[in-house]
Amino acid sequence: xxxxRRQFLHTATxxxxxxxxxGVLLKARPARAAGTDPVVVALYLxxxxxxxxxxxxxxxxxxxxxxxxxxxxAGTQLNLDGFFGFHPSLSALLPFYQSGRLAVLHACxxxxxxxxxxxxxxxxxxxxxxDKTAQVGWxxxxxxxxxxxxxxxxxxxxxxxxxxxxxxxxxLAIPALSRMSLTGTxxxxxxxxxxxxxxxxxxxxxxxxxxxxxDLIELIGTVNTxxxxxxPGSKLGLALxxxxxxxxxxxxxxxxxxxxxxxxxxxxxxxxxxxxxxDLGNSLAAFATDLGSDLDRTVILVMSExxxxxxxxxAIGSDxxxxxxxxxxxxxxxxxxxxxxxxxxxxxxxxxxxxxxxLATTTDFRDVFAEVLDRHMGLSDASPVFPNFSVSTSxxxxxxx
Amino acid sequence: xxxxxxxTQGAGRRIGAWPLLLSGLxxxxxxxxxxxxxxxxxxxxxxxxxxxxxPWSRARxxxxxxxxxxxxxxxPETLDDSALEAQIAALYPVTTMPFGQSRTTFHxxxxxPEIGPGTPIRDATRAKILRAVKSKKQLEQVLVDFWFxxxxxxxxxxxxxxxxxxxxxxxIRPHVLGRFEDMLRATTQNPGMLDYxxxxxxxxxxxxxxxxxxxxxxxxxxxxxxxHTVGVxxxxxxxxxxxxxxxxxxxxxxxxxxPTSTGFQYLNQGHDQGPKNVMGLALxxxxxxxxxxxxxxxxxxxxxxxxxxxxxLCRRFIADDPPAAVVQAAATTYLxxxxxxxxxxxxxxxxxxxxxxxxxxxxxxxPFVYAASLAxxxxxxxxxxxxxxxxxxxxxxxxxxxxxxxxxxxxxxxAAWTGEGTVIARINLAWRAAHGEAGFGPSFQVTGTTPxxxxxxxxxxxxxxxxEPSTRAALESLVAGLPPAARVPxxxxxxxxxxxxxxx
Numbered sequence: 055x056x057x058x059r060r061q062f063l064h065t066a067t068x069x070x071x072x073x074x075x076x077g078v079l080l081k082a083r084p085a086r087a088a089g090t091d092p093v094v095v096a097l098y099l100x101x102x103x104x105x106x107x108x109x110x111x112x113x114x115x116x117x118x119x120x121x122x123x124x125x126x127x128a129g130t131q132l133n134l135d136g137f138f139g140f141h142p143s144l145s146a147l148l149p150f151y152q153s154g155r156l157a158v159l160h161a162c163x164x165x166x167x168x169x170x171x172x173x174x175x176x177x178x179x180x181x182x183x184x185d186k187t188a189q190v191g192w193x194x195x196x197x198x199x200x201x202x203x204x205x206x207x208x209x210x211x212x213x214x215x216x217x218x219x220x221x222x223x224x225x226l227a228i229p230a231l232s233r234m235s236l237t238g239t240x241x242x243x244x245x246x247x248x249x250x251x252x253x254x255x256x257x258x259x260x261x262x263x264x265x266x267x268x269d270l271i272e273l274i275g276t277v278n279t280x281x282x283x284x285x286p287g288s289k290l291g292l293a294l295x296x297x298x299x300x301x302x303x304x305x306x307x308x309x310x311x312x313x314x315x316x317x318x319x320x321x322x323x324x325x326x327x328x329x330x331x332x333d334l335g336n337s338l339a340a341f342a343t344d345l346g347s348d349l350d351r352t353v354i355l356v357m358s359e360x361x362x363x364x365x366x367x368x369a370i371g372s373d374x375x376x377x378x379x380x381x382x383x384x385x386x387x388x389x390x391x392x393x394x395x396x397x398x399x400x401x402x403x404x405x406x407x408x409x410x411x412x413l414a415t416t417t418d419f420r421d422v423f424a425e426v427l428d429r430h431m432g433l434s435d436a437s438p439v440f441p442n443f444s445v446s447t448s449x450x451x452x453x454x455x
Numbered sequence: 456x457x458x459x460x461x462x463t464q465g466a467g468r469r470i471g472a473w474p475l476l477l478s479g480l481x482x483x484x485x486x487x488x489x490x491x492x493x494x495x496x497x498x499x500x501x502x503x504x505x506x507x508x509x510p511w512s513r514a515r516x517x518x519x520x521x522x523x524x525x526x527x528x529x530x531p532e533t534l535d536d537s538a539l540e541a542q543i544a545a546l547y548p549v550t551t552m553p554f555g556q557s558r559t560t561f562h563x564x565x566x567x568p569e570i571g572p573g574t575p576i577r578d579a580t581r582a583k584i585l586r587a588v589k590s591k592k593q594l595e596q597v598l599v600d601f602w603f604x605x606x607x608x609x610x611x612x613x614x615x616x617x618x619x620x621x622x623x624x625x626x627i628r629p630h631v632l633g634r635f636e637d638m639l640r641a642t643t644q645n646p647g648m649l650d651y652x653x654x655x656x657x658x659x660x661x662x663x664x665x666x667x668x669x670x671x672x673x674x675x676x677x678x679x680x681x682x683h684t685v686g687v688x689x690x691x692x693x694x695x696x697x698x699x700x701x702x703x704x705x706x707x708x709x710x711x712x713x714p715t716s717t718g719f720q721y722l723n724q725g726h727d728q729g730p731k732n733v734m735g736l737a738l739x740x741x742x743x744x745x746x747x748x749x750x751x752x753x754x755x756x757x758x759x760x761x762x763x764x765x766x767x768l769c770r771r772f773i774a775d776d777p778p779a780a781v782v783q784a785a786a787t788t789y790l791x792x793x794x795x796x797x798x799x800x801x802x803x804x805x806x807x808x809x810x811x812x813x814x815x816x817x818x819x820x821x822p823f824v825y826a827a828s829l830a831x832x833x834x835x836x837x838x839x840x841x842x843x844x845x846x847x848x849x850x851x852x853x854x855x856x857x858x859x860x861x862x863x864x865x866x867x868x869x870a871a872w873t874g875e876g877t878v879i880a881r882i883n884l885a886w887r888a889a890h891g892e893a894g895f896g897p898s899f900q901v902t903g904t905t906p907x908x909x910x911x912x913x914x915x916x917x918x919x920x921x922x923e924p925s926t927r928a929a930l931e932s933l934v935a936g937l938p939p940a941a942r943v944p945x946x947x948x949x950x951x952x953x954x955x956x957x958x959x
Contacts, residue, residue: 100861169677169696170687172863186688213853214874227874233851234876237883238890238948239941247933247949248882254925257954259819259873264954267875267882315860320653320674368670369656374677409693 089304092431095297095354096193096218096311098179099334101318102171104372105361105379105413106402107327108144109158109392113137116402120365124323124372134158137399138392143331146339150383154390155342155349159380159451161400162417163360167409169374171318174359179217181420181440188441193309194221195439196427205266206273208309209300211293216311224262225309226270231296234267234274245271277303283344288333290314294341301348308431317358321369342383350385353430353453355422361413364402377413380422382453386430393417393451421449429454492812496521498919499815502959503772504528504804505593507828508919512593525804528594529632529797539589546585546839547578550620554646555709555716558617576610579620580849580856581842587827588835594800598631599623600823601771603857604864605764606642606683608651610857614708618647618718619857625717635764635794636755639683643751646708646718652678652862655708657700659727665710669725676700678862684754685734686763695734701727702738702746761789765799767867773808775818775868781808815920816958819869822852824959825881829888829895829951832917836896844893852880869958882952889948899943906934906942913947918955926953 107124110131111117118125131139132148138160140148150156166183168174173186181195182188197208198221208225210216219225228234236244245268252264279299285291293312300307314334319326338356342349361378377400382389395416400406408414424436424445430453437445497516501508504525516524527533544551549561557575564571586596603623610619626641626648642648649655654675662669676699681687691699705725709716721744731738731746736753738746754760765785769777781803788802789795803809820828826845835841849855853872859865866872888895901912910930914922930949934942950956 169693170681171861172681173687210874212874213877214871220870227876229851229853229874229876234879236879236886238886239945243933243936244945244949247929248952250929250932251923251926251949251953254929255923255954257923257958258817259869260878260954260957263873263875264878264957267878270875271879318674320672321656367672368658368660368668369653369672371653371672373673 089348090351091308093301093308093310093348093352094193094426094431095352096216096309097338097354097356098175098216098218098311098313099317099356099358100171100175100313100315101358102174102360102362102374103317103330103358103378104319104323104327105160105358105377106364107323108141108331109134109160109379110139110141111137111160111399111402112139114399114402116364116404116406120402122366123370124327124366135392140335141328141331143328144335146335147381147383150339150342151390155383155385155387157382157387157389157451157453158392159382159417159422160392160394161377161413161415162380162422162451163376163378163415163419165415165418167376169360169376171359171374176217178357178359178419179220181423182442185442190221191216191218192423192439193218193311194223194225196431196433197221197223197225197309199438200431200433202308204306205262206306208311209297209307210311211297212311212313216313219309219311224266226266227263228270228274228296230292231274231277231279231299234270236271273305277305281344283340285340285344286333286336288337290333291337291340294337295344298341298344298348301345301352319362319371320367320373321371323366323371338383347385353382353384353387353426355426356381356383357419363411364407364413365411375412376408377415380419382422382426384430386455387453388455393453395451417451418443418449420445422451422453425450425453494919495815495921496810496812497524499812500525500810501593502815502828502920503809505597506587506824507831507959509588509831511591512831515591521810522805525801528592529801529804531592531595531632534591536586536590536592539585542838543582543585546842547582549575549578550582550624553715554617554621554718555712556714557620558614558712558718559714561617572616575617575620576857577846579610579623580846581839583856584823584827584842584845584849585838587823588830588841589838595628595631597771598796598800599628601768601867602627602631602638604859604867605767606638606648607859607862607864608645608647608857609860610647612647612651614650614655614718615647618645618650620647621645621717622647630796632797632800633795635760635789635796636752638796639755640748640751642683643679643703643706643747644717644719649675649706649708649719654703654706657704657706658722658725659701659704662705662725664707664722664725671697671700671704671727673697673700676703679703679750680734680754682862684763685757685759689734689757689759689763691734698731698733699750701729701731702733702742702750706744706747755794758786758790761786761794765789765803768799768803769808771867772803773806774814775870778808781806816955818959819872820957820959821865821867821872822849822854822877822881823856825852825957826884828956828959829884832951832956833888833895833897833947835894836891837894839894841894844887848880848884852877878952878957881957885951885956886948889944889951897944897947899947901943904939906931909934909942909946910950913943913950917947917950918953920955922950922953922955926950926955 110126130142133139164183166177177183180188181192205224210227213229214227249268255261285295357380362372362375367373400414427433427436561574608615608619622645626645630638652675653672657672658669660670677696680691704727705722709720728741730740766782769782785802788798792798887893900916934946
């Protein structure tokens with residue numbers, strides 16, 4: 055028996071979604087054909103990506119004054135708008151920017167003053183800066199409010215759910231499609247026994263996960279993982295390759311999370327950063343190419359917990375900073391621009407810095423998230439997703455027409 | 456050594472609240488009378504303070520009683536692992552080498568896959584698997600893993616490829632039941648730590664080391680405060696991070712590596728000799744290496760550190776969200792004993808919160824715990840093969856040993872180990888275990904032939920803690936449809952992937 059996604063329902067109990075008719079908060083739309091539902095992908099750069107190296111403000115002389123050896127050499131950046139330029143390792147992404155499908159959001163990040171990786175990651179993924187009691191990811195809250203409570207709606211390409219997806223609505227965690235199969239004798243009886251054991255279990259954590267896992271053995275078997283696009287062999291490349299297969303296969307995935315680790319460059323940044331950026335750029339470009347027409351219904355948001363210190367440290371590296379950068383990639387994105395709040399770059403001169411040391415944050419990451427949920431995912435009111443935050447369309451960075 | 460029998464254990468315990476004390480006493484009198492509940496509690500204790508029951512530990516806890524077994528585990532020096540340690544030294548000689556020797560032996564790619572920079576992590580992983588599966592010192596093994604994750608370094612990171620090994624062996628293991636301050640001090644001088652968190656390149660501004668000018672690097676100092684001692688809510692500021700970084704300037708790695716070298720050196724010329732203030736600790740000018748030493752002693756003694764460490768330990772041994780009272784009790788012990796971890800552990804392991812069987816099988820086993828508990832349950836046919844074969848599944852399940860990238864180490868809450876992919880990986884490992892693949896050597900204590908008998912006897916062998924009704928029903932119907940030869944191994948494979956065995 056092969057379960058299709060409509061049979062693949064293990065809806066969360068006692069959730070807000072259970073109290074309201076599913077989907078009522080989504081804007082009325084004409085019935086959609088298969089393969090047209092919008093998708094959002096959250097790609098998290100863990101460790102605090104150096105925003106000033108990823109998207110270089112080469113028009114700001116203070117950039118060069120602060121960074122004698124970790125600067126991107128003047129003239130080698132890939133020009134975006136006469137003031138900002140991509141790191142040279144992001145060359146694969148330049149065509150997407152130039153064709154208007156990739157937007158940059160600079161001086162963008164969290165209002166929290168924390169320079170802890172782990173608190174800052176939580177604050178962003180829970181969309182709750184400085185609230186250490188928050189425990190529900192912003193994308194899980196979206197799933198709940200939008201009534202997308204089938205567990206196939208959301209997946210983390212990892213061994214466990216990204217914090218952005220953690221919460222009352224069940225989501226899937228699949229590290230690799232190729233590993234979702236059973237060792238040993240495969241019989242329907244064996245699969246059904248496993249299914250019954252998990253289905254009938256009252257144990258937290260493992261009961262529903264186990265039942266989902268057994269169902270996925272057959273469901274994933276129906277997904278075509280072949281592609282003509284060559285991905286980098288990195289963990290990120292392989293994760294995005296699997297995610298593209300799920301999106302193209304139209305199994306019902308609407309929300310996805312992917313991690314890219316090791317952006318914490320306190321030393322020898324000039325050696326490590328180009329490799330990381332190349333992996334990011336090449337993997338993302340392969341993913342966008344592989345999605346083909348499905349890129350039109352997909353938005354990939356690239357984010358990190360904070361940017362890094364403007365001045366380089368004593369070891370050809372940089373310490374934890376504040377303001378950062380986000381990327382938004384997708385067919386529907388109004389790209390080809392570096393978007394700045396008020397169209398103003400806060401600047402890198404000492405007097406312009408946050409606490410005298412870091413890039414200021416002028417675009418709140420929640421305004422970016424809210425615009426994506428509203429304008430792309432079709433959520434009529436994004437407010438319930440963002441506790442203690444006033445969602446205002448006038449603060450949207452303008453990612454969509 | 457203080458030994459108490461089950462019958463008197465209630466009198467000696469320290470419990471903050473009367474209702475707890477009362478329920479504890481009622482529970483314990485019940486345990487003393489009912490051998491079934493006694494065995495359930497024994498397995499619960501073996502699951503939570505070690506890598507699950509094996510024949511030796513079941514016999515030992517039956518012989519001594521729960522409290523005396525705990526007490527014996529708190530004194531691992533009284534337990535004999537010498538045969539195991541000799542076996543490990545013979546199989547994996549790099550695990551016995553000083554930092555300098557393993558670095559000089561293995562730092563070049565030789566073309567021989569057995570000898571190269573990948574050797575230390577490969578062999579240390581195998582050694583750690585064997586200790587988890589075979590050591591009598593089960594609590595010590597769990598604590599070494601706990602504290603390694605607390606002081607995590609990535610064993611694939613440059614000098615940490617050698618230093619992770621001495622971090623665990625020389626800085627952590629000797630102190631897991633000693634004083635926290637001693638462990639902390641040892642970690643501050645470990646080359647793996649110094650490299651991984653970049654203190655090796657933290658010097659006073661402008662200091663030229665090997666021709667390269669350096670300056671302050673905050674990375675280590677921040678994680679020292681946030682992860683190793685007071686915790687992220689411990690009350691420090693960005694300024695404290697900076698001051699702590701200055702205190703640790705010039706604690707670095709040796710430039711040349713003699714075979715006997717520990718890899719640590721302090722370069723006084725590179726130290727920032729100005730006055731400093733770290734979280735209220737004033738350090739006068741020209742403190743030299745005493746700056747860092749004083750910060751270690753100061754941070755280790757702070758109440759925030761006591762609470763932070765106690766909560767993490769209670770999480771590991773009791774619950775994802777441990778009761779406040781037992782955290783308080785552990786922290787009180789820490790502060791009243793100068794950070795004596797044996798006393799802290801005794802407080803935790805003798806608490807009603809730890810001993811209550813109501814909490815059995817409610818935390819998801821981490822992959823390493825799951826894999827080791829499988830081996831301990833079914834038995835091992837070939838130690839070296841098992842250790843070899845288990846390394847990769849641990850990586851697939853997300854807990855590659857010594858391979859956690861972030862300085863937080865591998866996470867320790869159930870949600871982090873709950874995912875569809877890891878369930879499939881566990882189902883597959885259980886199959887291999889029950890079918891004698893990958894070095895496992897299953898021996899099933901099954902004499903019955905009916906489905907009910909087979910399932911019942913396997914449950915008594917592997918899950919004395921009990922199984923859910925749905926597990927029993929599904930197993931019986933599975934067994935009924937199988938040819939006789941496949942019945943026991945398939946039933947065992949499925950039972951060992953059931954929710955009760957996935958949790959502890």
